[in-house]
Amino acid sequence: MEAVYAFCVGILTTCGFFLVLRGRTFTVVIGLTLLSYAVNLFLFASGRLKLDGAAVLGQSTDYGDPLPQALVLTAIVIGFAMTAFVVILAMRSRADQGNDHVDGQIPAQSTKATASHKRNS
């Protein structure tokens, strides 16, 4: 279970960071969302992965750690609000700058590339 779990978190983080480094706001937003998923899973695992652990004292001799669950809940709420904000900001930026590049302008090289691509197709 641990190996699969760690693998998932790792894949999510890698994809998240890759997408955040892209140039368009849409992919960046998706990247940030993946990153926050990875973070939530990771935080959840910080209380150790355990099956059938009781959350309430006195119910069992085998306890799960309730604190990471509270942390994940907080992180989810905050991540949700921030994602909402960044989506609105990306739309605002698209309207203000006239394109969806994070720098506000599409680099000269890539416009040429798309132009030649269009001509070829």
Next chain:
Amino acid sequence: MQHLPILPILLPMLAGVLMLLPPLSNSITRHRIFAVSVTVILVITSVLLLLTSHQQGTQMYILGGWQPPFGIALVADRLSTMMVLLTSVLGLGAQLYACAGDDNDGMYFHPLFMFQIMGVNGAFLTGDIFNLFVFFEVLLIASYALLIHGGSKQKTKANVHYVILNLVGSSIFLFALGILYGTIGSLNMADMASKVRLLGEHEQALAKAGGLLLLVVFGLKAALLPLHFWLPKTYAAASAPVAALFAIMTKVGIYSILRVHAVIFGEDAGALASIAIPWLWPLSILTLIMGAIGVLASPNLRLTVANLVIVSVGTLMIAIAMQRESATSAALYYMIHTTLVTGALFLLADLISKQRGKAEDRYVIARKMKHGKVIGIAFFIAALTVVGMPPLSGFVGKTLLLQATQGMNEIAWVWPTILIAGLASLVAISRAGTTIFWRYAGESTNDEPIPPLKLIAVTLLLSASPLLVIFGGPVTDFTNLAAAQLHDSAQSIDALLPGGIE
């Protein structure tokens, strides 16, 4: 006053909420009066809290009655109350300036401003590292909205970078917290500090990774070298009062580094003692050099001031890297000085650019300023202070800092970089001053008056500098005690755990 430690968080929060409801909503005049009076009350509260914590020892406020290390506790010691007072004073100055008109460019300036102050105060007061994260997010989301307040192409562009960077930073913060909770098993900062030395061997590597990830996050907030590229553009794009308030934001990062890397991973942390220091030394010196180059290269006053913020960050980081009481004390003195003066300089840059019409604050020849004398005097005082010339507070701060290096091997690095950065700032600021005030073509056509409120705001922030010199004795006594408290593990760790405080 049992509830005094939580008031600096509650007051701005309630004020911000109340301003969104009738009868205060929809009237900028009512907003202004209410917001300024709340900030004045906040300043008074912060002074009271500082005096209480100074005279009666560290105040601990246990939220919900859950005893530490399990619940969240607010810890009001000398360092945090000093930072809270600094925030309130800076906030008052920025707010007074905004009341002269900048707050009317968009909706809800004052509520957002209040939430920002709430977040900053919370980050300074909390004794729980996850709660620190939450307050970071509170201050960040308020700052995102404040940065774009008024709206323009420039602001949107700067904001996109700022928001994305900080969201990535928040993810890294959470990864670090997950690692630290998984290894140390606690989130209360004092408890973490007492447990970190007991870690087993293979857990140490993980905890070290967590601690260094935290350095990345706080370095991003503080604009430490490889992570500082966002700062100049962001600060130059923000409206003047917002930029002035943002002067405290880099200090939140520095404060957090001090809390985490001087206390949790401090000298008593066993195998994990001082893990950040080998990184902090080169990075802080490079930050200082980079800031100095930036100051020289800036084409307008705002960018110059933004780069001066980076210079001050580098200086403060060097002091933290020294890891000794006298250096921390000097850093605290320098922090008060630099926060208030850069705040004032951002406001001044805006005053100047309003007076010069189309030339704004760029270093070009423009028409003569109508109120050049008043602004010139203020600029001269601010320039002397920020460069570190005697007799004002910048000089005292730097002297204290240079004195603290006595007997260290790194002295050969610290002295030249700090002094050369000072020289670079001197050159850049004198060039700025001569171009803006002495080189002009044609008589003034701009009849724009200076609103008295703006002048009051600038004077308020600038007056801190002579006051810091006149009351230099008591202030340095206080910073000495605050630094001693931070470096003494009996006071900064053991006293905050059960059995420590009665």
